[in-house]
Amino acid sequence: MSQPAMSHPVLEVSGLSIAFGGLRAVDDVSFSAEKHRITTVIGPNGAGKSTLFNLISGALKPHSGRVRINGVDMTGARPARTKAAGLSRSFQITNLFFELTVAENLRLAAQVLEPASRALLPIRSSVRARVKTQEMLERFQLTHKRDELAGNLSHGDQRRLEIAVCLASEPTILLLDEPTQGMSHTDTAETATLVRALTQDVSVLLIEHDIGLVMELSDHVVVMHQGRKLAEGPPAVVRADPAVQAAYFGHA
Structure with missing residues (x-):
């Protein structure tokens, strides 16, 4: 009788490190993100959180350590490969085509769903991308703004559109870098x-x-401090950790 296939975490980070000159921005960080769960990385400014995201998404190549997405080693892979492997990412600063409409931004992101054999066909033939665009407009309550330029949206709507754009490619893991920054x-x-x-x-x-x-x-929750992982665990356990309280909340 065959054994059931082992289920991997959607993301595995092992001993990830990178240094800029004498500064170890990320230093031997390891953790896993489980499927259909929210894993949050916290830490003071300069703790290495965004650099960690850059290493995971392929924007930076680590000096040591491994990154596995859905069980596949993607260490140092370029962002296009990590995206093809199922990873999509937002940024601290809104990353949209402001001169295009809401629907056009979504349509561009969803175009990756079309098979390569249809790449030279007219855009009106991109049925799957068109369906996904409409689905995202409805899900993110942006249907009434579909023809509005992304640059004219409120900050809150721009951030929601950016998440929708990330989701339009049907990833398995979504990296969100401070999605509520500047929001009411x-x-x-x-x-x-x-x-x-x-x-x-x-x-x-x-x-x-x-x-x-x-x-x-x-x-x-994964807590970073000065490039290293300080603690991890369920939110209540992390918040009660004396080392986390001293380093992050400012008291013992």
Whole structure:
């Protein structure tokens, strides 16, 4: 009788390190992100969180360590390869085509779903991309703004559109770098609800500064300090850790 296939975490980071000159920006960091869960990376400014995201997504090549996506070694792979492997990423600074409409931004992202054999056909033949665009417009409540230029949207709507663009390529893991940065309290609450709902389809790796939001939203928390992993675990356990309290919350 055959044995069932082993289930891998959607993301495995092992001993990941990179240095810039004498600064070890990420130093021997290891953790896993489980399927359909929200794993959040927190830490003070300069802790190495965004550099860690760059290493995972392929924007930077690590000096040592491994990155596995869905069980496949993707260490040092270029962003196009990590995207093909199922990873999609947002950035701290909104990364949209501001001169294109909401629908056009989504259509470009969804075009990757079309088979290569249809690459030279007219865009009206991209049935799957068109369906995915409409699905994202409805899911992210942007249908009424489909023909509005992305650059004219409010900050909150731009951040929501960016998440929708990331999801349009049907990834298995979504990296969100401070998705609520600069948002109002209302927009933050709406985005938190949206991110939680995303776990029906994808696993989420999150960088977030709002500790209240982190504790409410996360299934697993990884704490970084001066490039190293300081602690990890469920939100309540991490928050009660004396080392985390001293380094991050400023008290023992």
